[in-house]
Amino acid sequence: MIEALRARAGRLAVIGLPYLWLAIFFLLPFAIVLKISMSDPATAQPPYRPVLDIFGGVAHWRDFLLALDFENFETLWSDSLYVHAALSSLRIALVSTGLLLFVGYPIAYAMARAAPGLRPLFVAMVILPFWTSFLIRVYAWIGILKPEGLLNQLLLWLDIIAAPLAILNTPTAVYIGIVYAYLPFMILPLYASLERQDPTLIEAAQDLGAPAWKAFLTITVPLSMPGIVAGALLCFIPIVGEFVVPDLLGGSETLMIGRTLWSEFFSNRDWPLASAVAIVLLIIIVIPIVVYRELEAERWEAAR
């Protein structure tokens, strides 16, 4: 009896502690974000109205709820700057994900086809940059891309260009930075699905008359689809909300929603509007996740 109680208590602690933590520090904050996104900015501390007093009584609660509205979302919708930022984020994330796939696939493929003894080394070499600071890795590109930077010096020295290229503070720089920073996220899921593939499937395809390129297109690529989807999603979602790369490498004309949120918050101190931007960003991100889950469920269904 006591044993059973003890086991129950242990189980409760195992589930309860992390559950409680996440509920307080992750779930609850989002409720607050939602609430504040429907509040009005104020020159006060905290800088928004209304402020909820949980123990304020029924009348206070009613006033509080009545004071909430969708004004901030209307502002976002009517101001072309915000719509533009959202669309621009989506476009940059889509193009970057495509680029990442294009760059990452050959690398992941080569890793998966390398001798088994070498593969762990290659995986470690892909992961290692991930452990070094994101900020520093992005920062490293400033020195390379700026007008008097190393890339321009090299190109001038090689006589490929006559005058320095303006790369830093352009969308090109943002794409380079994003591809660089997120490449491990793309390579690893691709590698995982490619490495699992039975190499005799390719031999079978060749044996049945398919040249190497055709075997690649009809067997390798379709079978790596789960890796492609996982890698794309793993990159797409954080890129939509990316702040550091556009801030350091993109010029003032590179609008991204994460950067907008940051400046609404830190420069304009409009917390309710920043919260509304956060909610919009969240919605943009949730859509691909839901689609992915549906696809996964379908795949499970088909596999049964």
Next chain:
Amino acid sequence: MKRRLSWVNATSLTLGFAFLYLPILLLVVYSFNASQLVTVWGGFSTRWYGALFRNEALLEAAWVTIRIAFLTALVATVLGTLAAIALVRNGRFAGRTLFTGLVYAPMVMPEVITGLALLLLFVSIGMDRGFWTVTLAHVTFTMCFVTVVVQSRLVAFDRSLEEAALDLGATPLSAFLTVTLPLIAPAVAAGFLLAFTLSLDDLVIASFTSGPGATTLPMRIYSQVRLGVTPEINAASTLLIGFVTAGVVAAALLTKRAA
């Protein structure tokens, strides 16, 4: 059958790894540049490292960051490991779907959102922003990474080992402590290191949740970087890269010996 790398694959690997490592390498090389102009080579020098160690603000920030990272890693490892066990070992429980969602969501959540949400929480409950709020925020977003690492090890773990311990008279707790924990220890250690580096590295969430007197190293670096590339930041970055690389290599060697 031995397979040699085709030249296409060899080229992909060479170009890929060059792309991944060249920028970091250049950064490291130019941290030893004597010239004040960061892109002009003026001979070998360690003067920027000297300057770095006389920069009180930077050192202060580094110390704060390390303390936060250590505390974060400690708590995140415990909570993350518990969450992993809850997910792998407790088949069904009320609210499992929500729990699973909560565990994975911080991983894909853009940092600006997590940062803003946590800040608003701290303001709402009237908590003063500073060292502790950053730590709480960091535990929240790093514990899910610990969970993923430990979970993958637990899934591969042969359950019959635990059952053998129970069969031999161990209580569930002592079976966990004497059999399971030592065997998943490398994953737990890896999770700790991951949480540590993620906390060390974080700029966005710290910027939202930090307050006066708790400026972290990334925040300090960021504010200087916005003004342009400086050789001093190159030196600081090099130290940070060396520190992390040494840690990762040591961890890899340790787990290899343990396995």
Next chain:
Amino acid sequence: MNARVQPARPAIGAVRRAFAPWNDPQAKPLIRFENVTKRFGPTVAVDDLSLDIFEREFFCLLGPSGCGKSTLMRLLAGFEQPTAGRVILGGADLAGVPPYRRPVNMMFQSYALFPHMSVAKNVAYGLKQESLPRGEIERRVQEMLQLVQLEALANRRPDQLSGGQRQRVALARSLAKQPKVLLLDEPLAALDKKLREETQFELMDIQQRLGTTFLVVTHDQEEAMTMADRIAVMDRGRLAQVATPGDLYEQPQTRFVAEFVGDINLLEGRVAGGEGGFWQITSPLAPAPLTVHDPDEALETGQAVAVAVRPEKMTISRDKPAAGGNAIEGEVWDIGYLGDWTVYRVKLGDGAILRVSRANASRFVEQPIDWEERVHLGFAPDAAIILTR
């Protein structure tokens, strides 16, 4: 008993008597390995090997793992290139011909079914590479599925099939292109014993019907003996012996072949003399010289040889056999009752163990031989052969 003294040797085993192109000097081989060597770095997988395989033949490559039999098959399929020598198919050298242009198809040991395609799509894959009209592809797929009795499962995915069904899909897929040679890499290894036996006969049946040349790689000697017209036993990259199953069993040429195919007792000894094909062999295991009738061997007195006797060709009894016959005395060490057979393991004076098996022809035996009994083993001069290598 004296059958082998007659000039015309009768066929041994279940040989299709009318079919023996390897004995016809006029016959042209379909496949010819000509002094083929294949090295992987320092290891020699195939060592200067020459072999002819004829059209319509059901040919087995038999050997322990690592003997080079799979490499030999992959050389023919085109996945490996010979380091030296030539692989010739239908008179044409295959050097430089990529796998996807060779008129041979392979059934892989893992089956290598494409997991993202249905059964029908898998079977159609090879036909699509030939850009055949769609109607023709569909007709051929139907035909193949009928052949392996899988019409009902055409739209299933491979992971929805049982092991036996997957094996059939793999077979149908590799036969769909009507290859000149079908290569089968351990085709039955993944099946359980009952299904394996059934499938053996099915494979033989399909081969007979289609007339395709089958080249099977296997490490299972029973499988090879059942199915093959001829078997090549391989050992460390070389051919140990190429023969019909019956010849391989009754006329092994080396100790390796004798021990690899079936059970055998080897009695090491020296030639004491002999005439008219009857040889006297002295062995430390036998009190008196053993007499063996082996007219094919030319031996010298004093030469070291082994007398090889299969367990079922030995007798076991309590009584000393009549004088003059081959006799060895020992003690029953172990008795294994297998139902159809009983196997006795008999320990000789110096610790060597011989195996004797006896068919259980009747249900009851009076006073059966028991553990630890002293017994006498015997064999007829014709029951044994002499091995020099």
